[in-house]
Amino acid sequence: MKFEEAKERYIQAWGALGSQWGVNRTMAQIHALLMVAPDPLCADDIMADLNISRGNVNMNLRALIDWGLVRREFKSGERKEFFSAEKDIWLVARQVLIERKKRELEPILKVLDDVGTVEGDRSDPQIRAFIDTIAQIREFAHKTNNALEQVTRSEGGWFWTMLSKIFK
Amino acid sequence: MKFEEAKERYIQAWGALGSQWGVNRTMAQIHALLMVAPDPLCADDIMADLNISRGNVNMNLRALIDWGLVRREFKSGERKEFFSAEKDIWLVARQVLIERKKRELEPILKVLDDVGTVEGDRSDPQIRAFIDTIAQIREFAHKTNNALEQVTRSEGGWFWTMLSKIFK
DNA sequence: TTTAATTTTCAAAATCTTTTGAAAGTTTCA
């Protein structure tokens, strides 16, 4: 396979993966592009490579920065901004876990804690089933949250450690 | 909080969570509803509860069955079909991991294996960076795939086991 | 077989999300 074709296939696949996991396809594609770029890229580079508008590039770059996956870079002698992505995939995964935990797991924890305090007749099968299932989900969510907390605390080799623990 | 309000909050939150993770909001809501229902529900029950059309209920129920999260139930003396969801949240999580692994992780593994064989001048920084990053992602993806394979193989208490290993 | 109950399908409509592009804003340099 030629380089251009391989790069295209990889970027498309990464975009599709993002889509399936609720991440904007273009955001994932920009991320994919930056991950394989040997040097930081500017907005025009990304516009040309992915064939998208300046506004689109700008918005998605800011989202990536907000997710902690992309950094602004300043090149001496250049007026415009450049951007680069973390290349260590373990650190990328860690950062994604940290953000999704904060953005998605923690808010639902709050809801589960709230609705777990429902008042009502516990002999009503509707209410009893609700309370039981919520208690179970709540326990699961808290345990998952704690596990992620631990796992993302250690910066280096955390996933290796975890994997070797699972397998042994 | 009253039961109806709590149930509503929980179903909305579950739907939003699904959305954020690339799952149809209504599909997640139907799943949420079935998880707290003490007995199997029929299409009309779900239509009434969530205020959605019959076609919508039908399509999303079939998707849930396809994901292995909902079962058809037959009630004696009743002509219509009823539906129930697995209530053990650990088994639900396991099933979701199994399906996402199959649907999303494995296809990208194939792409990474393919694009890793790119031909070209390794002294070109573009090509070198591409090959290096792909190799890293590929290793990560394969390790994750193997870990999930192991973790989802054991039916009971798998997650507990994993969690206790992470913490010890 | 006929009829009634129920489920499934899918084209069109509604809704939601993403993208564009041009105007406004900001920064840098002469």
Added chain:
DNA sequence: TGAAACTTTCAAAAGATTTTGAAAATTAAA
């Protein structure tokens, strides 16, 4: 300061996804 280079914003357009609802298909009882 003024002008050029560059970035940001956001309303409108395009595009994608979801939902509806009525017709077709299926199933079970009479």
